[in-house]
Amino acid sequence: MDKIVVFKVFYNPIEANIVKSRLIDAGIQCFLSDEHTITLNPLYTQALGGVKLHLFQRDAAMAGSILEETIPAIEESGEGDGEYVCPNCGSHHVGYVQATKKRFSILTMFVSILFMVTRLM
Template identity: 45%
Template sequence: MNDRTVVYSTYYNPMEANIIKAKLEDSGFACFLADENVATLNPLYNQAIGGVKLIVFERDVEAINALLIEDNSLNFDPSEEIIDEEKSGDDKTVCARCGSTNVGYGMATNKKYSIWAIIIAFLTLSTPIKANKCHHCYDCGYEFE
């Protein structure tokens, strides 16, 4: 009998890992999570440790694949629903340089701080507080308002 364990998948969200683990345990599969405590106590280490690892027996991998493919409720991505609520319709932002719709809105990378934020930070011997935000194209790297 093959009692070898393998890392079935990794998750950067401990909640998602626990949901999958509970689903597998309810279906009768033996499994456990590795590095869950580190990722929960200090989320900044999550990238360094490689995320929360779901460990299963090698003999169960095919049955687990079939179970998870069959269960469509695990394909739920809450970030997609939030995006859909914010953007009703087809008014997606398009990159002015390359025409891509792979665009996000967030903190600027090139001109992160305004001149006033830099001056005030210099005078108070602290770091700048207010950062600029803009649209960022993930395909060509162009930043625009």
């Protein structure tokens, strides 16, 4: 019977779930403990020792190598400014989603102030 070990400890349940999903996608069976308790009350993080990622001892070396891999997200062009490239297909038509783009303008500021003034009345 294979031994189950604590492979890694996280203080953020979201980060723990991202790593868990990456390992499951690679075919490594794993699970988290203390995740729900820390999600409900983050002050218990220190008392419980964080969210623990468990897996079989035989998969520990492979999991470590998978987590060390980095996916190149930016390909350097000749001018020195980066261009985003899809790691799966190599497409150069990749960009940030709408919410992360800078959308500040004078019109946005004016409309925001207008709504604030009408709300105060």
